[in-house]
Amino acid sequence: MTISDNIQRVRERMAAACAHSQRNLNDVTLIAVSKTHPVESVLEAAEVGVQHFGENRVEEAESKIPAANAKSTGSLQWHMIGHLQSRKIKDALALFNKIDSVDSLRLAEKLSRAAVERGLTLEILLEINVSGEESKYGFQATGWRTNPAVREPLFDALRQVAGLPGLQVRGLMTMAPIVDDMEQTRPIFADLAALRAEAEASLGLRLPDLSMGMTDDYPIAIEEGATLIRVGRAIFGERAHDI
Numbered sequence: 001m002t003i004s005d006n007i008q009r010v011r012e013r014m015a016a017a018c019a020h021s022q023r024n025l026n027d028v029t030l031i032a033v034s035k036t037h038p039v040e041s042v043l044e045a046a047e048v049g050v051q052h053f054g055e056n057r058v059e060e061a062e063s064k065i066p067a068a069n070a071k072s073t074g075s076l077q078w079h080m081i082g083h084l085q086s087r088k089i090k091d092a093l094a095l096f097n098k099i100d101s102v103d104s105l106r107l108a109e110k111l112s113r114a115a116v117e118r119g120l121t122l123e124i125l126l127e128i129n130v131s132g133e134e135s136k137y138g139f140q141a142t143g144w145r146t147n148p149a150v151r152e153p154l155f156d157a158l159r160q161v162a163g164l165p166g167l168q169v170r171g172l173m174t175m176a177p178i179v180d181d182m183e184q185t186r187p188i189f190a191d192l193a194a195l196r197a198e199a200e201a202s203l204g205l206r207l208p209d210l211s212m213g214m215t216d217d218y219p220i221a222i223e224e225g226a227t228l229i230r231v232g233r234a235i236f237g238e239r240a241h242d243i
């Protein structure tokens, strides 16, 4: 199977998931997660029309993104999807078009300052930890519906981020836990969609994007309202080392 064949398969499954949930395929964007894979693989995907790519480490992106952009005929959109360290903010802003993994108020504040300094409006997504896994980054949201001790600080933080200059909060992102059966991720994705709706209603925000779903669970994420899916292995194959 070539990268192009793999993308074809992913697009078919995206279309099936959209049909199944009466959604428009145009409302779901595929982000090809190219971490650990070479520029040539990015270009192969770009050749069959993939425009959005995800990377999770600034160091790796530093060599890959400029090279891919220089060689690609189309214009590529790069999404930072991994934990961003403060000291890498400047480098990240020079490489990435969007930061889809803003996982704390402190990071949002620093990105805001950096964006204002550069005179740009940076599109971001806020990473939300709905599953409660301690290994995961993100705004803590486990039990937000029923537990005021979670809900109040969470909504407070969302309100503060939304008010920061230089940033446009486009929506929310989450990572589901690794499970045996992809159906088990459905409640996590549904919870993120519900949180988005509640944040829009109670804070008066517009949060059009939901980034959720990876190789093992993107059809479920689409059924639960994902507007961005982040797919690595199903496109580029297994990674030699996982990061």
Ligand SMILES: *Cc1c(COP(=O)(O)O)cnc(C)c1O
Residues within 6 Å of the ligand: 033, 035, 056, 081, 082, 175, 214, 215, 216, 230, 231, 232, 233, 234, 243
């Ligand atoms: C690696 C990664 C993905 C893609 O995972 P696959 O299982 O290869 O599809 C998606 N999102 C994030 C944040 C990642 O780090």
